[in-house]
Amino acid sequence: MADEPLVLGIETSCDETGVGVVRGRTLLADAVASSVDEHARYGGVVPEVASRAHLEAMVPTIQRALRQAGVSARDLDAVAVTAGPGLAGALLVGVSAAKAYAYALGKPLYGVNHLASHICVDQLEHGPLPEPTMALLVSGGHSSLLLAPDITSDVRPLGATIDDAAGEAFDKVARVLGLGFPGGPVIDRYAREGDPAAIAFPRGLTGGRDPLYDFSFSGLKTAVARWVEARRRDGQEVPVADVAASFQEAVVDVLTRKALRACKDNGVDHLMIGGGVAANSRLRALALERCEGAGIRLRVPRPGLCTDNGAMVASLGSEMVARGRAASTLDLPADSSLPVTEVSVPGHSHPDPHEDGHPQGHGHGHDHAHDHAHETGKDNLYG
Ligand code: KG4
Numbered sequence: 001m002a003d004e005p006l007v008l009g010i011e012t013s014c015d016e017t018g019v020g021v022v023r024g025r026t027l028l029a030d031a032v033a034s035s036v037d038e039h040a041r042y043g044g045v046v047p048e049v050a051s052r053a054h055l056e057a058m059v060p061t062i063q064r065a066l067r068q069a070g071v072s073a074r075d076l077d078a079v080a081v082t083a084g085p086g087l088a089g090a091l092l093v094g095v096s097a098a099k100a101y102a103y104a105l106g107k108p109l110y111g112v113n114h115l116a117s118h119i120c121v122d123q124l125e126h127g128p129l130p131e132p133t134m135a136l137l138v139s140g141g142h143s144s145l146l147l148a149p150d151i152t153s154d155v156r157p158l159g160a161t162i163d164d165a166a167g168e169a170f171d172k173v174a175r176v177l178g179l180g181f182p183g184g185p186v187i188d189r190y191a192r193e194g195d196p197a198a199i200a201f202p203r204g205l206t207g208g209r210d211p212l213y214d215f216s217f218s219g220l221k222t223a224v225a226r227w228v229e230a231r232r233r234d235g236q237e238v239p240v241a242d243v244a245a246s247f248q249e250a251v252v253d254v255l256t257r258k259a260l261r262a263c264k265d266n267g268v269d270h271l272m273i274g275g276g277v278a279a280n281s282r283l284r285a286l287a288l289e290r291c292e293g294a295g296i297r298l299r300v301p302r303p304g305l306c307t308d309n310g311a312m313v314a315s316l317g318s319e320m321v322a323r324g325r326a327a328s329t330l331d332l333p334a335d336s337s338l339p340v341t342e343v344s345v346p347g348h349s350h351p352d353p354h355e356d357g358h359p360q361g362h363g364h365g366h367d368h369a370h371d372h373a374h375e376t377g378k379d380n381l382y383g
């Protein structure tokens with residue numbers, strides 16, 4: 001192996017077939033094939049359709065990524081894959097492909113957590129993650145505040161949504177407004193023309209006695225639906241841009257408020273935001289404004305690396321290799337409900353699950369994160 005590992009990452013947890021190639025913390029290729037158009041008419045991702053699309057896209061997308069990176073499969077040092085959480089059938093396609101490549105090439109396989117990958121991807125843009133990292137993870141299936149002393153082995157949830165995920169709320173509100181699927185990008189677009197103060201939608205779990213770091217978006221979604229229905233009942237036109245902007249403001253206000261609070265309470269001077277909703281332009285702007293006001297450094301990957309992709313999986317795989325974490329065995333299962341605390345999945349026949357490489361393990365590999373030489377001098381690492 002050269003001094004920096006060349007790692008292929010495969011992501012198939014939802015409707016994106018993502019394949020990335022990284023060398024160390026350098027992104028070489030990021031190929032994504034999406035089946036989103038096939039799901040649009042159903043108003044949500046249809047698992048069987050997604051699995052079939054992954055199957056068809058897998059080999060061409062891997063070939064495209066290798067071509068883009070200018071490497072051949074034989075050059076790879078490791079293959080990383082999303083082992084969960086996500087849609088069971090969809091995950092299985094990626095895990096099977098990763099096993100096939102790892103076995104055929106005789107290279108180690110790393111089954112990793114999708115959520116930790118959403119955080120680790122930022123290393124490709126902004127250098128090593130600080131330790132601990134405070135992360136706001138907001139996607140279609142998850143909304144959590146996470147404190148990660150070590151992104152390859154130790155991720156601790158401080159709070160999470162008690163009902164809908166932030167992305168789910170965007171998707172459901174878009175449906176109410178008749179804007180199609182997925183809702184996030186289209187609400188983001190409409191909101192630019194609207195007034196965020198037009199309608200005072202509720203901010204969930206922000207009362208004095210509410211849990212500090214948990215989220216709730218289900219009440220907000222219902223409030224938007226009721227407001228829109230009342231308008232329609234009265235025969236009035238629905239001001240789509242104002243509703244979108246006011247709804248979006250309610251979501252990002254709560255997300256950023258709680259994330260900053262978590263930073264302050266835990267003495268962490270930076271904030272990482274990851275997951276599909278981190279592509280939201282208003283979330284990025286408000287987080288930047290509030291972080292600057294509080295002396296907190298913001299790290300958000302560019303939008304293309306916030307939504308699902310293979311580069312994020314390659315990034316976490318590469319970090320696992322660099323830290324000497326144990327690889328997964330070839331009987332690695334796909335785990336649709338993999339908890340956020342389990343950064344990697346050892347596989348059924350792993351010799352000693354309590355050794356290095358286990359989610360709770362502590363590796364003795366060279367600790368790259370203490371070498372901050374690559375870090376940029378920018379104050380806020382954004383986009
Ligand atoms: O991380 P991701 O690509 O897939 C999951 O792991 O879930 O996140 C997808 C979610 C969807 O709910 C989508 O509506 C939302 O991210 N999303 C956005 C934006 N782009 C994608 N939400 C708000 N604003 C955006 N610009």
Ligand code: ZN
Pocket residue numbers: 114118139140275276307308
């Ligand atoms: Zn995701």
